[in-house]
Structure formats: structure tokens, C-alpha cells
Amino acid sequence: MAKTTTKSAKKPAxxxxxxxxxxxxxxxxxxPKASAGSATKAAAxxxxxxSAKSARKTKAKSGxxxxxxxxxxxxxxxxxxVRVFARAAGxxxxxTDVWGHTRSPEYMARNPAHLTPMIEDKGLPRGVLWExxxxxxxxxxxxxxxKLYPKAPAKRAMIDSAMFYLIGTLYP
Numbered sequence: 001m002a003k004t005t006t007k008s009a010k011k012p013a014x015x016x017x018x019x020x021x022x023x024x025x026x027x028x029x030x031x032p033k034a035s036a037g038s039a040t041k042a043a044a045x046x047x048x049x050x051s052a053k054s055a056r057k058t059k060a061k062s063g064x065x066x067x068x069x070x071x072x073x074x075x076x077x078x079x080x081x082v083r084v085f086a087r088a089a090g091x092x093x094x095x096t097d098v099w100g101h102t103r104s105p106e107y108m109a110r111n112p113a114h115l116t117p118m119i120e121d122k123g124l125p126r127g128v129l130w131e132x133x134x135x136x137x138x139x140x141x142x143x144x145x146x147k148l149y150p151k152a153p154a155k156r157a158m159i160d161s162a163m164f165y166l167i168g169t170l171y172p
Contacts, residue, residue, distance in 0.1 A: 068093035068139075069120040071107075077171045078132040082117045085136045089145050133163040 070086060070093050072079035086093045101107050102114040110128050111118050118130040123142060129135055140149030150156050 066092045066094045067121070070095045070117060071098045071111075071120070072117040073097065073099055073102075076116065078167065079117045081166060082119075082132050082135050085139065085148065089139065089143065089148060091139065091143065131167075133167055136163070 068086070068091055070082065072083060072095060074080075074097055083095060098107060098116060102111075102116060108114055110120070111130055113130060115130045117132055117135060118128055119135050119139075120128050121138075121142075124138075129138055137149060139145070149159055
């Protein structure tokens, strides 16, 4: 059986009694500083995360409706590509998870193909557009995002090749 004793239990009673008292007085002076600083740091991280989360939520829930509404399914690779694109481009948009609603009469009225992702944008002839690559190309052209979708034919061909690989090979 293992012996479970502490170091102070092995020391003489006088030393054990005086050392903790001395230790208690020294760290007591430093303890408020350390705990206040560490408490501030510890509180700052969750507070920063919470404020960032609330900022994202208020951005989507603010009085002004985002110009772009994205209907998507979170686990889908094709949906994720549009979500990442919109965020990387810094577009003001809202995201709605339509899991279980793509065959509802309301959704089918807007999108007869019942596909995701789908964006709703007033600039579109029908007001909606689906198919991930078509959405990304439309948004890049509309907002002049040459860093993400260059106008130079050779560079654009490389991006188009990656898009066709995404929808035709990687995740058909």
C-alpha cells in the first residue's frame, strides 16, 4: 500500500507551524495582485469571446436586414464553400439553416429545385440563386472581388477549374 503523507507532516511541529504562517504573510501581499491580474486576464478572454459572439449575432439580428440572405445546410461541403466565401469577402449576410425545410411549400415556391445553398438577393432576376459555384461567381462579379475571382482569363480559369472539381469530382 502506498504511503500518502505530505512533507509538512514529516517536519517537526514547530517548523511546520512557523513556515506556513510565514508563507501566508508573504503571498498574502502578492496574492491580490496575482489573483486580480489573473482574474482580469481570465475574465477578459471569455468576455472577448462573448462580445465577439454577440456582435455576430447582433449583426444578423440588427434592425437593418442584411443585403444577402443565405439558406444552407451546415454539414454540406458545397454549402460550406459559400459560407466561407461570404465571410472571406466580408459580405453583409445572414445565414439560415434550412435542415428539414427544403421541401416545404414556402421553400419550394422560391426554389423549385429545393437545393442548397441558396441566396436571396434583390439584384437577381428571380430574386434567388442556387448552386454553390454559381453563387460564388455571382457574388464575386457583383461586388468586384478580384482577389477571390480574378478577371484575368488565365487566373480565372484556375479558379473555375477548382470550382468544377468541387462540384464534379470532390463532392458531386
